[in-house]
Amino acid sequence: MSALHIKKGSNKHSAYNLRPNFSDVTEKHTLAILVDNEAGVLARVIGLFSGRGYNIESLTVAEVDHTGHLSRITIVTTGTPQVIEQIKAQLGRIVPVHKVHDLTVEGPFVERELALLKVEGSGEKRVEALRLADIFRAHVVDSTLESFVFQLTGAPDKIDAFADLMRPLGLQEIARTGVAALSRGL
Amino acid sequence: MTREMTGAKMVVQALIDQGVDTVFGYPGGAVLPIYDEVFQQNAIRHILVRHEQGAVHAAEGYARSTGKPGVVLVTSGPGATNAVTGLTDALMDSIPIIVLTGQVPTFMIGSDAFQEADTVGITRPCTKHNWLVKDTADLSAKIHEAFHVATSGRPGPVLVDIPKDVQFASATYIPPSKTPVGHYQPQVKGDMETITELVAALETAQRPIFYTGGGVINSGPGASQLLRELVDATGFPITSTLMGLGAYPASGKGWLGMLGMHGLYEANLAMHGCDLMINVGARFDDRITGRLDAFSPKSRKAHIDIDPSSINKVIHVDMPIVGDIGHVLEDVLKVWKARGRKVNSEGVAKWWRQIETWKEVNCLKFASDEKSIKPQHALSRLEALTKDRDRYICTEVGQHQMWAAQYLNFEDPNRWMTSGGLGTMGYGFPASIGVQIAHPDALVINVAGEASWLMNMQEMGTAVQYRLPVKQFILNNERLGMVRQWQELLHGERYSQSWSEALPDFVKLAEAFGAKGIICKDPADLDDAIMEMLDHDGPVIFDCLVEKHENCFPMIPSGEPHNKMLLGEVSLKDAIGTKGAVLV
Secondary structure (H helix, E strand, O other): OOHHHOOOOOHHHOHHHHOOOOOOOOEEEEEEEEEEOOOOHHHHHHHHHHHOOOOOOEEEEEEEEOOOOEEEEEEEEEEOHHHHHHHHHHHHHOOOEEEEEEHHHHOOEEEEEEEEEEEEOOOHHHHHHHHHHHHOOOEEEEEOOOEEEEEEEEOHHHHHHHHHHHHHHOEEEEEEOOOEEEEOOO | OOEEEEHHHHHHHHHHHOOOOEEEEOOOHHHHHHHHHHHOOOOOEEEEOOOHHHHHHHHHHHHHHHOOOEEEEEOOOHHHHHOHHHHHHHHHHOOOEEEEEEEOOHHHOOOOOOOOOOHHHHHHHHOOEEEEOOOHHHHHHHHHHHHHHHHOOOOOEEEEEEEHHHHHOEEEEOOHHHOOOOOOOOOOOOOHHHHHHHHHHHHHOOOEEEEEOHHHHHOOHHHHHHHHHHHHHHOOOEEEOHHHOOOOOOOOOOEEEEOOOOOOHHHHHHHHHOOEEEEEOOOOOHHHHOOHHHOOOOOEEEEEEOOHHHOOOOOOOOEEEEOOHHHHHHHHHHHHHHOOOOOOHHHHHHHHHHHHHHHOOOOOOOOOOOOOEOHHHHHHHHHHHHOOOOEEEEEOOOHHHHHHHHHOOOOOOOOEEOOOOOOOOOOHHHHHHHHHHHOOOOEEEEEEEHHHHHOOHHHHHHHHHOOOOOEEEEEEOOEOHHHHHHHHHHOOOOOOOOEOOOOOOHHHHHHHHOOEEEEEOOHHHHHHHHHHHHHOOOOEEEEEEEOOOOOOOOEOOOOOOHHHOEOOOOOOOOOOOHHHHOOO
8 A cells, every 4th residue: 555545534544554564663642632521521531541551641631612612632642553543543432522633643733731840949059940940931930038930831841851950959849731732834 | 392391201202202112121219200100101111120230131132133222221329330241241242222320319429329329430431422411401312312322333332320300300301303413423434445445356356255243233134135245246255253143144155154263164264364354344353363463364354344443453454444334335346346246256266165175174063972962962953943933042151152153053133142242141041031022923042051041040030020932041061161161271170160069950940930941961852852942932941961071162272373273172282372371
């Protein structure tokens, strides 16, 4: 089967049909799932992942269409290409699920996470924390004489990097929202 | 016309509007208002079972034998939890079931009230979908939606949980015609491009095989008809899973018999050696494939399935077609005919000659015995004496189930009710009750083992109460036969807990329920005893004492591929390696 045979809406849309059977290589995918915002829908999605032994690296959910009562769930998951295909097909089977987008294969996309970090310290460490926060374009959203709460938005690895730098400077607590993602362009 | 009514009345009205004629159930505190409405009408017949698990299996039997959804009504808490095994069974075998459960009143939910259970939480993974209805105004629409979800796409069980205050409160009833159409509309038409690719493969294949499953039966009688037309017109061989028996007639010229772990030699070797496999509504279950990396290594594979998640789940396929079997087969036939009905007749004839040599092995032969009844012999005689009747067969789970699949022949779909995916012991007896309710004049036989049968034997009360002439054909080896067989092959003949101590006297048991009991242990008496069972107008327990240590063959040992079948008692030692031993 050549790549030219793949067309939109065809059953053969899966790019994985082009790959060797059931590769062992693990990939990270960001999925956006549009669901009816009804009771238990998140439990269905999470139950699917735990029941079938899939991984969840990050999960966010909120209602995005208040009139249509639709929520968007963003899940970052890892698995072999075959497992990722299964995850998408299994998600599609859940009755209140309207659409499953695999942002990782559908084209370029932006991925952002928000984090709040509480850093305690005084003297030079405090100044250094503020300086680094400026480099990362983190905002100070709360301050005492011995602490800051920084708010940082960015891709998950940027937040990881910032947290790593803050750790020796007195990082006490961190709260992260998980990833929200949208495809780029039209 | 819209009307104001109580939630309880809405339930009954919605069932009537959905064309339901029978409900299997068991009353309790949280469904009393609904039972009060059931009492005050005659449109729907309620069948009182003796255990909620029995209600769900009976509804499954009803659904499988009619093609219509089965309906169950049970109470909250233990009523709902007892239904869980049946729901899981129906989910695994894709059987449309609507289970209505009572729930404690909405204002008591979460308070650990009497007979409260988190029913939608417990049943979420074992239903296709479920709903807790908290407002009477939503109730009728939810029930109509439940029927739509249960019967559309890949069928399955659904559950509607109805708190007692919602049953008492009044609201406007919404008929099915005014219920908004949900977004759940599974794709039924297959991709024409892939269908054409499949047809091209049909035209050139030298060693083709149809591998069909329960999806053909679920798609309806039209799908079976189209399958028969396609198989007979192409002259290709066909094998089927346990779930798909009857879609293609056992007397048909292409028929190879069942495949899989206890499938026929010729069917499994044909699967192993084919160059084109056309999977029609089956799902490459582990009972079918055996060792995955050696499964049909040289074939191109097509897979027609209504559920996209079945495609490439365990076996990579070259031609995936998502759609309803009936629709897809219709298109396959249309394209194939339009392109001139071509097949590679020379190659296929050679393929058939090869298959004939495998058939000569006669893998189902068994040594008859004059002293004891061989289970295979019992089923061969049952087949001979009942094959021309309007017959429905149910089974429990185990050796007897595999022998029934091997030695009974099925000519039509919806005639064979067995727990395939979940393997539920205790399924067959209540299922036979559901079948008999749907087909009062037919001959309904449950082929059972004594251990499975005891798991839901309380349903004798139901059979006698409704005068259901179900025949319980128990192959009694006083063993958990399949467990014993595996212990013999895998666990050094250490028969841990696998025999049935303190069995009841089945004749007396039948009589205690007000039914007829027959015991048979001499092969010479077998035919007469079976005729006595068939001639009796009422439920019968037939205690057929069979050879106790008979093993079920052929067998693909777990962890082995199709071409490593065991045919009989020879070379059993070390047949299953340590790697296979961890598999079930």
